[in-house]
Amino acid sequence: MTDSSYATEPIDLRRVDEIPDEVLGWRHQAVPRAFHGLTAREFADAQPELERLQTPVLTLDAGRLQANGERFAAWCSRHGVDWAPHGKTTMAPQLWAQQLADGAWGITLANAHQLRVARQHGVRRVMIANVLTDPAAIGEAAQDVLDGAEIVSWVDSERAVARLEAVLAEAPEAVLDIVVELGAPGGRTGARTNAEAVAIARAVAAAPQLRLVGVGGYEGALAHTSDAAALEVVRDYLERIGTLHAQLDAERLYAAAEVMITAGGSAFFDDVVDVLAAHVREAEGSRPAVRVVLRSGAYIIHDDGFCRGISPLGRTDPDGPGALRSAMHCWARVISQPEPGLAILDAGKRDVPVDEGLPVPQLIGPRLGGPMQELHDAAITAVNDQHCFLAVDPELDIDPGDVVRLGLSHPCTALDKWQLLPVLDDADSPQDARVVSTVRTYF
Missing domain, CATH: 3.20.20.10 (Alanine racemase)
Structure with a gap:
């Protein structure tokens, strides 16, 4: 339980600041052994390049997290309403702290476990x-x-x-x-x-x-x-x-x-x-x-699928200046091209959401953290537990080890698959992207 001295604050920032003191190890997906033994704080302070991570990996985008939060808060302020974002979307006290700092009335939750997480961090x-x-x-x-x-x-x-x-x-x-x-x-x-x-x-x-x-x-x-x-x-x-x-x-x-x-x-x-x-x-x-x-919960993460198509902040112009932008992507590696026009990726249902639409291939490149190009005329046609089926132009030259950036649909069933989410400074420039922080989830 939090100290009584923090009872009047919306969240105990001291507790939240302790989250990155967790030591990284075998439990943390996409974190290679080279970083085991470091704390999440030390890992982020080193600002490793995207290419240092292993695939599959779900990353967040620092700039988009900030912009999404500010846009939604400004919208609520203009319309004279309050918001208590549903914390079950992220189950991430670090993101709750951002939402509360943006002016949220409180945090919405659904059950006793979620309440315990919130109270442990002084919400x-x-x-x-x-x-x-x-x-x-x-x-x-x-x-x-x-x-x-x-x-x-x-x-x-x-x-x-x-x-x-x-x-x-x-x-x-x-x-x-x-x-x-x-x-x-x-x-x-x-x-x-x-x-x-x-x-x-x-x-x-x-x-x-x-x-x-x-x-x-x-x-x-x-x-x-x-x-x-x-x-x-x-x-x-x-x-x-x-x-x-x-x-x-x-x-x-x-x-x-x-x-x-x-x-x-x-x-x-x-x-x-x-x-x-x-x-x-x-x-x-x-x-x-x-x-x-x-009680809108998805706005801070948003997505490239269901939310992109239906959110009032972007429904008519999802790429417009006032629209929310997806702050999450999955990076997956080609492990096989068993026949022309088909590549198999190393991400599956254990890694990406499928309940509100299949992932959308966006970029492809020869390595993680390297230059990438837009992937046209391609689609994920099926997702197994550990694999995605990527349909592409049979003439497209794809090699094992090539990396695909996937847009995802539905943050609520994306983040629940990951304990530790690397936060990149800019997911749109993968050749320069670095990890600048991490977000810990408690599903």
């Missing part, structure tokens, strides 16, 4: 965007509250409220802040009707160890594209969340001086703001202040 304000039903998880959240953390959890049924009450009775001094989750038919969790949600809110308001502080939901479960039909579904749902908030506000069920309306993954946060920002207000007499809190 003070956490939204658990999930229904806690595990007794141990409820007990840990209660203890964190007693230790000075601000924990907001969700409920979507009166039975969940009763379960929380029963477990919290064993920690009678703890009061847990609660958001009532509204869902939709065919969606994920959440009360299916506004009437159910109102009844749940009344149950929360009547519970002595629960405090109703907002309403929320997840629109991303209802649509996967940005066409007109999908956006209509999303916006109708968001309107229902706004209506629910208005009813709870009118009934004076909120028990805090400041409450939240929370929605917004990484795909439709512009619609969230368009529909719900009208409810933002300062405190008025006995009426609480209201803030809209987005």
Whole structure:
């Protein structure tokens, strides 16, 4: 647990700064034996060239991480909303620290393990965007509250409220802040009707160890594209969340001086703001202040696939000056060319995500860290556990050992495959790229 002297800071920067003191060794993919025995800090301080790494390797881009964070923060500021990025995307306290320094309200998480990671690194304000039903998880959240953390959890049924009450009775001094989750038919969790949600809110308001502080939901479960039909579904749902908030506000069920309306993954946060920002207000007499809190998690990494095509910051012009840019790439080596037009790479499902689209070949060159050229008329057609199938022009001259830079889709299932991520100064200039820092994940 963090020292009490850090209880008022958004994250314990001293703990975060200790992360690179981990000694590198056999557990760390892509770090060759030549660097074993060094700490991650010493490794980064030496600024090794990209070519010193082994393939496959997933790298981050320092400049793009910084630019993505600044662009999203500026967008939220312009629109008068807050954000609590979903930390499950990266599970990297070093990146959480950047997001909090950019002005994030807090960090969103999903379960007890993620909460433990956050609290170990002194994250003070956490939204658990999930229904806690595990007794141990409820007990840990209660203890964190007693230790000075601000924990907001969700409920979507009166039975969940009763379960929380029963477990919290064993920690009678703890009061847990609660958001009532509204869902939709065919969606994920959440009360299916506004009437159910109102009844749940009344149950929360009547519970002595629960405090109703907002309403929320997840629109991303209802649509996967940005066409007109999908956006209509999303916006109708968001309107229902706004209506629910208005009813709870009118009934004076909120028990805090400041409450939240929370929605917004990484795909439709512009619609969230368009529909719900009208409810933002300062405190008025006995009426609480209201803030809209987005939970977009992918923006800091972004990608070259799903997020590139659907994020409001780049949807219409993904290479424009205001667009987010992918801060992650995988570098894979050709290990075989068993027939014309086919090369097999040494990266597979253990290394790259495939759930939101296959990797996209972007560059090719004779060695890692050497000059590379754009790879045209090529595609990854299949991915096995340890191999990618690269279809290319049969006339293209490819040799074993050639290196391909892959664009990836879906940061949430990319970073979870790597404990240690080298951060390059510039992934667009591989012949000059150097490792300038590392990011440690805790999945």
